[in-house]
Amino acid sequence: xxxxxxxxxxxxxxxxxxxxxxxxxxxxxxxxxxxxxxxxxxxxxxxxxxxxxxxxxxxxxxxxxxxxxxxxxxxxxxxxxxxxxxxxxxxxxxxxxxxxxxxxxxxxxxxxxxxxxxxxxxxxxxxxxxxxxxxxxxxxxxxxxxxxxxxxxxxxxxxxxxxxxxxxxxxxxxxxxxxxxxxxxxxxxxxxxxxxxxxxxxxxxxxxxxxxxxxxxxxxxxxxxxxxxxxxxxxxxxxxxxxxxxxxxxxxxxxxxxxxxxxxxxxxxxxxxxxxxxxxxxxxxxxxxxx
Amino acid sequence: xxxxxxxxxxxxxxxxxxxxxxxxxxxxxxxxxxxxxxxxxxxxxxxxxxxxxxxxxxxxxxxxxxxxx
Amino acid sequence: xxxxxxxxxxxxxxxxxxxxxxxxxxxxxxxxxxxxxxxxxxxxxxxxxxxxxxxxxxxxxxxxxxxxxxxxxxxxxxxxxxxxxxxxxxxxxxxxxxxxxxxxxxxxxxxxxxxxxxxxxxxxxxxxxxxxxxxxxxxxxxxxxxxxxxxxxxxxxxxxxxxxxxxxxxxxxxxxxxxxxxxxxxxxxxxxxxxxxxxxxxxxxxxxxxxxxxxxxxx
Numbered sequence: 001x002x003x004x005x006x007x008x009x010x011x012x013x014x015x016x017x018x019x020x021x022x023x024x025x026x027x028x029x030x031x032x033x034x035x036x037x038x039x040x041x042x043x044x045x046x047x048x049x050x051x052x053x054x055x056x057x058x059x060x061x062x063x064x065x066x067x068x069x070x071x072x073x074x075x076x077x078x079x080x081x082x083x084x085x086x087x088x089x090x091x092x093x094x095x096x097x098x099x100x101x102x103x104x105x106x107x108x109x110x111x112x113x114x115x116x117x118x119x120x121x122x123x124x125x126x127x128x129x130x131x132x133x134x135x136x137x138x139x140x141x142x143x144x145x146x147x148x149x150x151x152x153x154x155x156x157x158x159x160x161x162x163x164x165x166x167x168x169x170x171x172x173x174x175x176x177x178x179x180x181x182x183x184x185x186x187x188x189x190x191x192x193x194x195x196x197x198x199x200x201x202x203x204x205x206x207x208x209x210x211x212x213x214x215x216x217x218x219x220x221x222x223x224x225x226x227x228x229x230x231x232x233x234x235x236x237x238x239x240x241x242x243x244x245x246x247x248x249x250x251x252x253x254x255x256x257x258x259x260x261x262x263x264x265x266x267x268x269x270x271x272x273x274x275x276x277x278x279x280x281x282x283x284x285x286x287x288x289x290x291x
Numbered sequence: 292x293x294x295x296x297x298x299x300x301x302x303x304x305x306x307x308x309x310x311x312x313x314x315x316x317x318x319x320x321x322x323x324x325x326x327x328x329x330x331x332x333x334x335x336x337x338x339x340x341x342x343x344x345x346x347x348x349x350x351x352x353x354x355x356x357x358x359x360x
Numbered sequence: 361x362x363x364x365x366x367x368x369x370x371x372x373x374x375x376x377x378x379x380x381x382x383x384x385x386x387x388x389x390x391x392x393x394x395x396x397x398x399x400x401x402x403x404x405x406x407x408x409x410x411x412x413x414x415x416x417x418x419x420x421x422x423x424x425x426x427x428x429x430x431x432x433x434x435x436x437x438x439x440x441x442x443x444x445x446x447x448x449x450x451x452x453x454x455x456x457x458x459x460x461x462x463x464x465x466x467x468x469x470x471x472x473x474x475x476x477x478x479x480x481x482x483x484x485x486x487x488x489x490x491x492x493x494x495x496x497x498x499x500x501x502x503x504x505x506x507x508x509x510x511x512x513x514x515x516x517x518x519x520x521x522x523x524x525x526x527x528x529x530x531x532x533x534x535x536x537x538x539x540x541x542x543x544x545x546x547x548x549x550x551x552x553x554x555x556x557x558x559x560x561x562x563x564x565x566x567x568x569x570x571x572x573x574x575x576x577x578x579x
Contacts, residue, residue: 011311108555115553117418
């Protein structure tokens with residue numbers, strides 16, 4: 001988790017992170033199923049899922065915009081690869097935040113490029129759910145007030161001296177948790193892939209395209225959880241990092257299992273409400289901690 | 292546009308080559324991290340997709356349903 | 361208060377007052393804008409399928425080539441304006457590029473023959489027009505209080521501190537170009553066919569927002 005100099009095998013780490021992220025998604029599904037008294041799939045189901053899709057027949061729908069249809073899959077994997085390297089090099093939190101927001105563009109690309117009405121509505125909903133990004137900005141602002149830097153390495157150093165930000169800035173951690181929750185499948189805010197839209201933005205991306213999207217999802221889950229731990233707990237050794245991520249996914253799974261999926265309107269209202277609370281919190285922090 | 296299995300396999304090996312060479316060079320400290328990351332960001336998605344295309348494709352001529360039907 | 365987010369400028373290009381500078385952060389944003397602009401250039405629009413929900417009827421929309429040609433032009437203009445805003449080192453140029461992004465965003469969907477989209481574009485246009493007042497006002501306060509609009513000068517820390525109101529106005533101006541909570545009209549604009557072009561609407565305001573976060577941290 002600390003800044004890497006030479007001496008680490010980057011591609012191996014990337015592949016392992018992808019598979020571990022998929023495993024985390026599998027654990028997520030399993031726990032949700034057990035809470036809902038279903039047997040649920042095995043925890044490696046998401047990995048199998050990705051492999052299954054990679055063997056399926058693949059083509060491009062006749063109505064699709066071919067370059068965008070394919071390009072967006074490459075971009076999806078590419079941006080989260082970039083986020084992964086920013087994470088391992090202890091780079092700027094703001095860039096990771098930017099990539100999180102760019103994922104929305106990827107969702108638009110997936111949804112709109114096929115011409116399918118279901119995909120289109122998934123894309124439109126993903127614009128609407130842009131409200132989930134604002135708590136993230138406030139979180140980042142609050143962290144910057146404490147640590148005077150937005151570099152992940154500096155944030156981790158700060159926590160080594162002053163203790164975890166989870167305790168110092170608990171509301172910010174809650175807001176960031178909500179942000180991660182809104183990107184989790186089967187969660188209360190996952191309106192972009194609601195079942196009334198078949199599969200939302202990913203309806204028309206099947207076969208290899210979907211396998212690529214699964215890889216992106218695995219990497220995304222890994223990066224988001226690792227960033228949460230890095231920002232709010234501090235530097236962790238690899239075994240503890242993995243344990244922390246599993247713990248976090250368990251909490252997320254509980255949150256997803258016990259809440260129904262909201263309507264788009266309610267989802268946005270709640271996110272806006274959280275934003276307002278966070279703005280008040282940030283204003284208090286700015287006046288008290290940093291007058 | 293039809294893609295033959297051989298073409299896709301070549302793309303895969305080229306992409307995998309870039310990935311491995313970049314991370315080996317970084318491992319030995321010969322290139323800085325940003326350069327290594329930039330190479331991997333470009334090469335990794337291409338490698339993954341071409342790997343999938345490569346292993347799902349049949350051997351016989353134009354059976355690769357890449358773009359076109 | 362906070363260390364430079366963007367990192368140390370790697371390269372500064374000066375044309376008199378107009379200067380362009382690149383930091384690791386702005387290079388990343390610039391490359392993203394470039395990628396999507398190239399995508400707009402080379403990709404053909406999709407054929408949107410409409411269905412009547414609850415029934416089996418569906419039809420493919422027919423869109424004329426001339427309409428798409430105009431929209432592609434607007435999308436490329438939008439991409440160029442975004443790229444400009446990413447690398448410029450001058451606050452006034454930044455506001456100009458931002459205003460241009462607002463105009464081209466309306467242009468991208470203005471040619472679509474759908475009342476929903478036209479309404480949304482009109483509403484979005486009104487919001488982004490009003491947002492240019494705090495945007496240019498913010499730049500004016502920057503110039504009035506520090507005597508400079510150059511980000512390089514602001515970065516040095518020798519100028520008087522920029523008042524919070526100027527930063528707030530600049531931020532508000534950019535948020536008005538299509539960030540939450542002013543993005544509601546934008547969601548309707550996404551009904552328009554022509555995915556590669558429509559995506560530029562969303563991408564441009566997002567990238568400009570990410571850049572303005574860096575800009576307000578200076579000085």
